[in-house]
Amino acid sequence: MKVFGGYFLGVMEDKKKSNDALETMTRSHGQIWLASVALRNHFNIICLLNALRPYISLHRVPPLLFFRFVVRKLKHQSETKGGGLYVCNHRTLLDPLCLSFSLQKDLTTVTYSLSRVSELLAPIKTVRLSRDRDRDGKMLRKLLKQGDLVVCPEGTTCREPYLLRFSPLFAEMSDYIIPDAMDSHVSMFYGTTAGGLKCLDPLFFTMNPRPSYKVQVLAGVSGLTSCDDDGERSRFDVANHVQSEIGKALGFGCTRLTRRDKYLILVGNEGIVNKP
Secondary structure (H helix, E strand, O other): OOEEOOEEOOOOOOOOOOHHHHHHHHHHHHHHHHHHHHHHHHHHHHHHHHHHHHHOOOOOOOOOOOOEEEEEEOOOOOOOOOOOEEEEOOOOOOHHHHHHHHHOOOOEEEEOOOOHHHHHHOOOEEEEOOOOHHHHHHHHHHHHHHOOEEEOOOOOOOOOOEEOOOOHHHHHOOOOEEEEEEEEEOOOOOOOOOOOOHHHHHHHHHOOOOOEEEEEEOOOEOOOHHHOOOOOOOHHHHHHHHHHHHHHHHOOEEOOOOHHHHHHHHOOOOOOOOOO
16 A cells, blocks of 8 residues: 555555455455545545534534434433533543533533544534643533533543543532443544544544434433532542543543543653644
8 A cells, every 4th residue: 555654645556466355355445435535525524524513503503414323312310501411431532522412402512632633523612721720620610500511531532441530620610410321433544643633533533334422311421510619528539430431431441541541551651742
């Protein structure tokens, strides 16, 4: 296969081979051609949906027509003033979108290192955070006053069957916390990781023949009031409890590894990423 700049081009080298090798090459070329067609078709669908985004209501036309969803909801406490705070683990960049679609709600999500490309393509509202605790806390409170909000306190995607440690900031933002257990399933193409382009994550996911998401909306958890000075639990207790409940629902192990640990292990930095 031809290579340019360290990347496969999707075409074969033009070299003389034996009949057996030629047959193998032809078969491989056909598979590559089919994969290229699938990639182009999925990309066209994403572009079309994004172009129609201003004219399509999330509640009327599913933005993820080629996904398979399994949604399980549990009864939770009544809503309080303002929006609900949906807290989910982070499998792919599509988590907030899949949650929004499965709940049939217009959710807002917060991001940190999301690429500009992904922000432009996102069918739901995205707001950038700074990882400055005070500034981000003010932003989260402001967004919750405006409506429902979804956060991924792991801080980065984790595709293995365990959960990274949850940042406790969300526990102080609302007394109406709804944990959401997210799990994605693919069979052929694997999404980009710490060293890849994050904007390609949804593209690789949708290239799979039957990509699917399992969304479990769990029982509500009290956060804000229990984290007051006179509260019975600290924000760390609440964050660990939410992580534990999501882990139980998914059958995943809960770890103390952080976003920083992940990046140090995989790419040797502390999570500094480019934003193409």
